[in-house]
Amino acid sequence: MFRPTFAAALVVASLGAVTAASAHVVVGARVFPVTLTFDDPGVGDEATLPQFVLQPGPDGQLHYQIQWEYDKTITPTTALIYNQGYDIVQQTGTRTNTGIENAFLTGKWQTYTNPSSESVISLGVIEEFNGGSGTQSVGGDAYGATAPTLYAGQGAGFLPVPILRPLAITGEVNYVIANRRLNSAADNNGNPNSLTAGLSIQYSIPYLQSQVKDYHLPEFIGRLIPLVEFTWYTPVEAPANGFPSTLTIAPGVIYVGDTYQIGLEALIPGNKATGSHLGVIAQLHFFFDDLFPNSLGKPFFE
Amino acid sequence: MRIIPATFAILVALALPNAVFAHAFPRSSMPPVGATLKTAPEAVVITFTEALEPRFSSIQVTDASGARVDTGDLHTVDGDAHRVAVGLKTLAAGTYKVTWHATSVDTHKTEGSFTFTIAPGP
Numbered sequence: 001m002f003r004p005t006f007a008a009a010l011v012v013a014s015l016g017a018v019t020a021a022s023a024h025v026v027v028g029a030r031v032f033p034v035t036l037t038f039d040d041p042g043v044g045d046e047a048t049l050p051q052f053v054l055q056p057g058p059d060g061q062l063h064y065q066i067q068w069e070y071d072k073t074i075t076p077t078t079a080l081i082y083n084q085g086y087d088i089v090q091q092t093g094t095r096t097n098t099g100i101e102n103a104f105l106t107g108k109w110q111t112y113t114n115p116s117s118e119s120v121i122s123l124g125v126i127e128e129f130n131g132g133s134g135t136q137s138v139g140g141d142a143y144g145a146t147a148p149t150l151y152a153g154q155g156a157g158f159l160p161v162p163i164l165r166p167l168a169i170t171g172e173v174n175y176v177i178a179n180r181r182l183n184s185a186a187d188n189n190g191n192p193n194s195l196t197a198g199l200s201i202q203y204s205i206p207y208l209q210s211q212v213k214d215y216h217l218p219e220f221i222g223r224l225i226p227l228v229e230f231t232w233y234t235p236v237e238a239p240a241n242g243f244p245s246t247l248t249i250a251p252g253v254i255y256v257g258d259t260y261q262i263g264l265e266a267l268i269p270g271n272k273a274t275g276s277h278l279g280v281i282a283q284l285h286f287f288f289d290d291l292f293p294n295s296l297g298k299p300f301f302e
Numbered sequence: 303m304r305i306i307p308a309t310f311a312i313l314v315a316l317a318l319p320n321a322v323f324a325h326a327f328p329r330s331s332m333p334p335v336g337a338t339l340k341t342a343p344e345a346v347v348i349t350f351t352e353a354l355e356p357r358f359s360s361i362q363v364t365d366a367s368g369a370r371v372d373t374g375d376l377h378t379v380d381g382d383a384h385r386v387a388v389g390l391k392t393l394a395a396g397t398y399k400v401t402w403h404a405t406s407v408d409t410h411k412t413e414g415s416f417t418f419t420i421a422p423g424p
Contacts, residue, residue: 026325029414115413162336210328211416213336258324258351290324293408 024261024287028115029211030155030168031204033254034285036263037229038172038198041120041153043079043110045288045297046071051085055267056277064088065101073289073299077113081106087135099135102128102144108151118155118168125149130179142189143180147196149173157211166207172198175236182243192235192243202227206256225254229265244273250281259290326352326406329384333418342393342420346372346400353383358405361388363398371398383407395422 025032025042032040036051053065067085074080085101108124130144149172156167174197180190202225209215209222229252234245252265267279289297332347333339346363356376363372373389401415 026410026412029327029412031325031327206327210335211414214330214334216334287324289410290408293410 024285025110025120025153027113027118027120027153027155030115030118030157030207031225031256032120032153032155032168032170033202033225033227033256033261034263034283035170035198035200035227035229036252036254036265036281036283037231037248037250037267038200039106039124039149039151040170040200041110041122041151041172042113043073043077043108043122044071045073045079045292045299046286047288048083048283048285051281051283051285053267053279053281055275055279057275059091061089061091064090067101071288075299075301077110078299079106079108079110081108097135101135102130102141104128106149118153118157120151120153122151123149124151126174141191143178143191145176145178145191147174147176149175155207157207162212163208165212166204168202168204168207170198170200170202192237194233194235194243196231196233198229198231200227200229220255223256225256227252227254230270232270245271246274247271248274252281260284260286324352324406324408325410325412326350326354326404327412328402328414328416331400331416335416336418338419338421340421343390343418345387345389347379347385347387348400348402349385350404350406351384352406352408352410354378354386355405355407355409356383356386359386360403361386362401363388363390364401365393365398366396393420395420 024034024044024046025040032042034040048067048069051067053067055063057063065085065087067083069081069083071079071081082103082105084103087099087101089097104126106124106126108122110120110122112119112121126147126149128141128144130142151172153170154168157165159165176194176196178191178193182190182192205217205222205224209217229250231248235243247270249268249270250265252263254261254263263283265281267281269275291297327350328348329351330349333343346361348361356378359376361372361376362370365371371391371393373391376386376388379385379387397417397419399415399417403413405411
């Protein structure tokens, strides 16, 4: 069976874990867009159709991912989120492997929203399903995991320096509990429990134009949010050998339309264990609450 | 793949703008956001990206002390629900804060604020 190197597997695992769900959230005048490498801090009715990832790995490996996601609100502050993907793994000297990624289901509760302070906090639980929902030959974990998760977003509209007010940060922290704990002595193919986290620093041109100063920029530029995302993985228990900490830095830009957004980011390894090659991630995402406000885009229970 | 019909359906929906609504955000305003004016305006007009429900929307203008200086008569401009205005009392030189709450016709709520300044006369 093809088995990617530990580092590559961890990059995939960490990306997989932190891209388990995406949703945009509007808090007052602040739009926290859908970040590409980890979830943003709110709930919504929306879908990613699709997201493309190209992540070159060690030894000339190329890992292509086509991912999709559907977010459905149950109440105005709770949602269920399904996401999965299809992977193609090419490596010189071996046959190309293809297959479905493990399925993820997230239950999420937007617990705190304050439009005047541009603050939002959510709690969630991400379940990575095993039992054949994914293909192990493309890195699918055979046993899955459960991840209690904290999400947060904070706009900088309170800052005294006007030009800095379009800034915002969002973050996510997951404590990933492996369904089969690693036992090196028994070589049980399990995983250590781990921490994964995401952080984004964003600068919203729409916010600049509508809340700070109208520079009469062209509309296309006025809809851009440049940002940089950081995603990080580390095991929280011994043995750590074979499970090194990884860091990915993803600078890019998101175009926010009225009913959709398009995002494009580079994937830059942040340490040696993450790899040495540049990757890319691109996403097309639709806001169902804006597209279909009276049907698909509203909660089951209002 | 199964996602292709779904994507096609959404693209068709995108091609039907009359069927689409979204959160309302200011597209432009008069006075412009952050502007410094030589003469006092008689009204604040904000053009939103979506049509509003004026009964559930508001624009308030306050001076540096927090006192209301608008006349409270929020109304649409020329019957266009994207453009709403509120009259202003006679304003002196100073910086004013415009606070808006918007409810779009599909009931999405947004809010925000910006300032404009009236420069002292020569």
